[in-house]
Amino acid sequence: MKGTKAGRRGLGRVTAEEVARRLGVSQSTISRAFSPSASISDEMRTRVANAAMELGYQPNIIARSLITRRTGIVAIVIGNLVDPFYTTLLDILTDRLQAGGKQTLLFSSSRAGGLDAIMPTLLQYQVDGIVITSAAVTSDMARICAKRETPVVLLNRNVPGLDISAVCCDNVQGGRQMARHLVGLGHKRFAFVVGQPDASTSLERQQGFVSELAQAGISSCVIEQAGEYSYEAGYEAALRLAAGASRPEAVFFASDIMAIGGMDAFRSRGLSVPGDISVVGFNDVPLAAWPTYALTTVRHPWEQMAARVVDLLGVDAAAAPVRKAVTELIPGDLILRGSTGPRRDQ
Amino acid sequence: MKGTKAGRRGLGRVTAEEVARRLGVSQSTISRAFSPSASISDEMRTRVANAAMELGYQPNIIARSLITRRTGIVAIVIGNLVDPFYTTLLDILTDRLQAGGKQTLLFSSSRAGGLDAIMPTLLQYQVDGIVITSAAVTSDMARICAKRETPVVLLNRNVPGLDISAVCCDNVQGGRQMARHLVGLGHKRFAFVVGQPDASTSLERQQGFVSELAQAGISSCVIEQAGEYSYEAGYEAALRLAAGASRPEAVFFASDIMAIGGMDAFRSRGLSVPGDISVVGFNDVPLAAWPTYALTTVRHPWEQMAARVVDLLGVDAAAAPVRKAVTELIPGDLILRGSTGPRRDQ
DNA sequence: TTGAAAGCGTTACCAT
DNA sequence: ATGGTAACGCTTTCAA
Numbered sequence: 001m002k003g004t005k006a007g008r009r010g011l012g013r014v015t016a017e018e019v020a021r022r023l024g025v026s027q028s029t030i031s032r033a034f035s036p037s038a039s040i041s042d043e044m045r046t047r048v049a050n051a052a053m054e055l056g057y058q059p060n061i062i063a064r065s066l067i068t069r070r071t072g073i074v075a076i077v078i079g080n081l082v083d084p085f086y087t088t089l090l091d092i093l094t095d096r097l098q099a100g101g102k103q104t105l106l107f108s109s110s111r112a113g114g115l116d117a118i119m120p121t122l123l124q125y126q127v128d129g130i131v132i133t134s135a136a137v138t139s140d141m142a143r144i145c146a147k148r149e150t151p152v153v154l155l156n157r158n159v160p161g162l163d164i165s166a167v168c169c170d171n172v173q174g175g176r177q178m179a180r181h182l183v184g185l186g187h188k189r190f191a192f193v194v195g196q197p198d199a200s201t202s203l204e205r206q207q208g209f210v211s212e213l214a215q216a217g218i219s220s221c222v223i224e225q226a227g228e229y230s231y232e233a234g235y236e237a238a239l240r241l242a243a244g245a246s247r248p249e250a251v252f253f254a255s256d257i258m259a260i261g262g263m264d265a266f267r268s269r270g271l272s273v274p275g276d277i278s279v280v281g282f283n284d285v286p287l288a289a290w291p292t293y294a295l296t297t298v299r300h301p302w303e304q305m306a307a308r309v310v311d312l313l314g315v316d317a318a319a320a321p322v323r324k325a326v327t328e329l330i331p332g333d334l335i336l337r338g339s340t341g342p343r344r345d346q
Numbered sequence: 347m348k349g350t351k352a353g354r355r356g357l358g359r360v361t362a363e364e365v366a367r368r369l370g371v372s373q374s375t376i377s378r379a380f381s382p383s384a385s386i387s388d389e390m391r392t393r394v395a396n397a398a399m400e401l402g403y404q405p406n407i408i409a410r411s412l413i414t415r416r417t418g419i420v421a422i423v424i425g426n427l428v429d430p431f432y433t434t435l436l437d438i439l440t441d442r443l444q445a446g447g448k449q450t451l452l453f454s455s456s457r458a459g460g461l462d463a464i465m466p467t468l469l470q471y472q473v474d475g476i477v478i479t480s481a482a483v484t485s486d487m488a489r490i491c492a493k494r495e496t497p498v499v500l501l502n503r504n505v506p507g508l509d510i511s512a513v514c515c516d517n518v519q520g521g522r523q524m525a526r527h528l529v530g531l532g533h534k535r536f537a538f539v540v541g542q543p544d545a546s547t548s549l550e551r552q553q554g555f556v557s558e559l560a561q562a563g564i565s566s567c568v569i570e571q572a573g574e575y576s577y578e579a580g581y582e583a584a585l586r587l588a589a590g591a592s593r594p595e596a597v598f599f600a601s602d603i604m605a606i607g608g609m610d611a612f613r614s615r616g617l618s619v620p621g622d623i624s625v626v627g628f629n630d631v632p633l634a635a636w637p638t639y640a641l642t643t644v645r646h647p648w649e650q651m652a653a654r655v656v657d658l659l660g661v662d663a664a665a666a667p668v669r670k671a672v673t674e675l676i677p678g679d680l681i682l683r684g685s686t687g688p689r690r691d692q
Numbered sequence: 693t694t695g696a697a698a699g700c701g702t703t704a705c706c707a708t
Numbered sequence: 709a710t711g712g713t714a715a716c717g718c719t720t721t722c723a724a
Contacts, residue, residue, distance in 0.1 A: 013494055058466055060470065062411055095458070292610045374695060409700090
C-alpha cells in the first residue's frame with residue numbers, strides 16, 4: 001500500500017509528504033505554501049499552515065539548499081575567542097547575519113591548525129559566504145572560492161594583491177589621529193608597541209603614527225615588539241619600556257587588550273597613567289571604557305564594518321554577489337578618555 | 347549526448363559525477379572512495395583520490411546528510427558574546443567539537459528575541475545536537491527535540507523537571523567553599539550580589555553561600571540585586587553596598603564579571619581591596635587572573651564540562667545518543683588570589 | 693570489487 | 709491554482 005513508504009522514516013522528523021497526505025493534496029502544494037512568491041490560494045495556504053503547525057512540520061533547509069543552492073549559512077573564521085576584539089566582532093556580525101536570515105558557522109583558526117586546515121571542511125558545507133577575520137589567505141584559496149562563486153570577505157585584514165574584498169578600519173588614519181592627539185598634549189618621547197609583527201593592522205597603525213610624528217618634527221619613536229595581540233604580551237612589553245633608559249612619555253599599543261595589559265604593568269611599577277605616562281590603544285572594546293582603564297583609543301566603526309561585510313557577501317538580496325573585489329577603508333573615531341594627559345614638566 | 351546533464355551545473359562546484367566521468371567509472375565508485383568502510387580496491391581508491399585532487403572535488407556534506415541523516419553540525423545557543431564567561435565556554439566547546447569533526451552553528455539568544463525565536467530555524471538545519479548555555483527551555487521544546495531524537499544538553503543551567511540532560515558546575519558546593527574561605531579569614535559581615543534573579547546559577551551559589559555561613563554561626567547576609575550578569579550591574583551594586591549603613595567586609599558576587607565591576611566601584615570610592623573589603627567571584631575567566639584584579643574565585647571546570655557535553659551529545663561515535671536524561675554536577679576549584687584578605691581589626 | 697538504480701526532502705518546471 | 713515529475717548530489721541496497 002501507499003503508506004509504507006513514509007512509514008520507514010528513520011527519525012521523528014515530519015516531511016512535506018506527510019502533511020500532504022494529511023490534507024489530501026500533493027506534496028508540491030505543501031512546498032508552495034512555504035514559498036512566499038508561489039501562486040497558491042490564500043485558503044490553501046492557511047490550511048497547510050494549520051496542518052504543519054499540528055504536525056510540527058518545518059521545511060528541511062538542508063534538502064531545500066540542494067536545489068536552491070543556498071544554504072543560508074555564512075562561515076566566520078575568527079582568530080581567537082579570548083581577545084575581546086574578536087568576540088565583539090563576532091557578536092555584531094552574527095547579529096547582523098541573523099537579522100538577515102543567515103546563520104553563522106563558526107571556525108576558530110588559532111587552535112585548529114590555521115586556515116588551510118579549515119578551508120576544505122568549510123567549503124564542504126556549501127556556505128553562502130565566508131568572512132575571515134584573521135588568517136593568512138593564500139591565492140590558492142582565493143582561486144578556489146572564486147571558481148565556486150563563494151564570496152569571501154576579509155574583515156580587518158588587507159591583502160592587496162589577492163582580488164578578495166576586504167573591509168578594514170583605516171589604520172593609517174587612526175595612527176595619524178593618535179599622533180596628533182599625543183603631540184598636542186606636548187609629549188616628546190614616544191613608543192609604539194607592535195602586535196603580531198606580520199599583521200597588516202599593526203604595521204599600518206605604526207606607519208600612520210610614525211609618519212605623522214615625523215610631520216610634527218618628531219623623528220624618533222621607540223618600536224617595541226610584543227609578539228602577539230594579548231594582555232600578557234602588552235604587559236611584558238610595557239615592563240621593558242618602563243625599565244628602559246629613557247622612558248617614553250606616551251605609548252601607543254597596537255590594540256586595546258595590549259594597552260590594558262600595558263597600563264597594568266606601568267601601574268605595577270608605580271607609574272601613574274596618565275600622570276607619568278600616557279597610554280593609548282586601538283579598537284575600543286568594551287573593556288576600554290571601564291573607569292579603571294578609561295583608555296583613549298580609536299573606535300572601530302563596528303556596526304558600519306559589519307554592515308559592509310554583509311553587503312559585500314551579497315546575502316540579503318537574491319541578486320548576484322558583487323563580482324569585483326573591493327577594499328573598503330572605513331575611518332575610525334578618536335575616543336578621548338582618561339589614559340592620556342598633558343606632558344608633565346620635568 | 348550524455349555530457350549535457352552535468353553541463354548545466356549552476357555553480358563552479360565539482361560533483362562526484364564529474365570525477366566519475368573523468369575516470370570512466372561509476373559515480374558510486376567515487377562515493378565509495380570517500381567512505382573509509384566501503385569495499386573498494388586500494389588502487390581505485392588512490393586513482394579517485396588523485397582525480398578528486400586535480401578537479402578539486404570534495405563530497406558535498408549537505409547532500410550526504412540527506413541520506414545519512416547526520417549533518418555534523420551542532421547548534422550552540424549562547425547567552426551573549428560580551429561576558430567573557432560565555433566566550434570562554436564557546437571557545438572551549440567549539441574547539442572540542444571541531445576536534446571531533448563537528449561544526450558549530452552559533453546562535454545568540456540575547457539579541458534575537460530569546461530561544462523561542464531561534465529554536466524553529468535551528469531545527470530546520472537538522473543539527474545533530476543542541477547545546478544551550480543560557481535561556482529558558484520550555485517543556486514544549488524538550489518534547490519536540492525528543493520526538494526528533496535531537497539530543498539537547500543544557501550547559502550551566504539546571505532545569506530539574508524537564509528530562510533534558512544538563513552539565514553544570516556544582517554551584518552550591520562552590521558557594522559553600524567561598525563561605526568557608528571568607529569565614530576562615532575572620533570576616534563577620536557578608537553580602538551576596540545576585541546576578542539574574544531567575545538564574546539557577548545565581549540562586550544555587552547564594553544558597554550554598556548562605557547556608558554555609560549559617561553553619562558557621564553567621565545568620566545574616568546582605569542580599570543585593572544586580573539585575574543582570576554584567577560589569578556595569580556589578581559596579582552599581584557595589585556602589586550601593588559601599589554607601590549602605592553597615593558596609594560588608596566580604597562580598598561574594600555571583601559571577602566574575604560582576605565582581606570585577608564591583609572591585610572597580612569599591613576602589614573608586616577609596617576603598618582598598620582586600621584591605622577594606624574582600625571581594626570574590628565565580629567562574630575564573632581569564633580577566634580574573636590579571637594582576638589588577640587577582641580575583642579569588644571558583645574555577646569552572648571548563649574542559650571537563652565541555653568534554654561531558656560532547657559526550658552527552660553522543661556526537662563522537664556512531665552509537666545512539668544517550669537516551670536517559672542525566673544531570674552532571676561537576677565540582678569547581680577554589681582559586682585563592684589577592685582580592686581576599688584577613689579581617690582588619692577596627 | 694564494481695555498476696545500476698532507488699531513494700533522502702525539497703524546489704521548479706510543465707501540464708492541466 | 710494545483711498535481712505530476714525531474715532534478716539537486718549524495719549513500720546504499722541489489723545484481724553482476
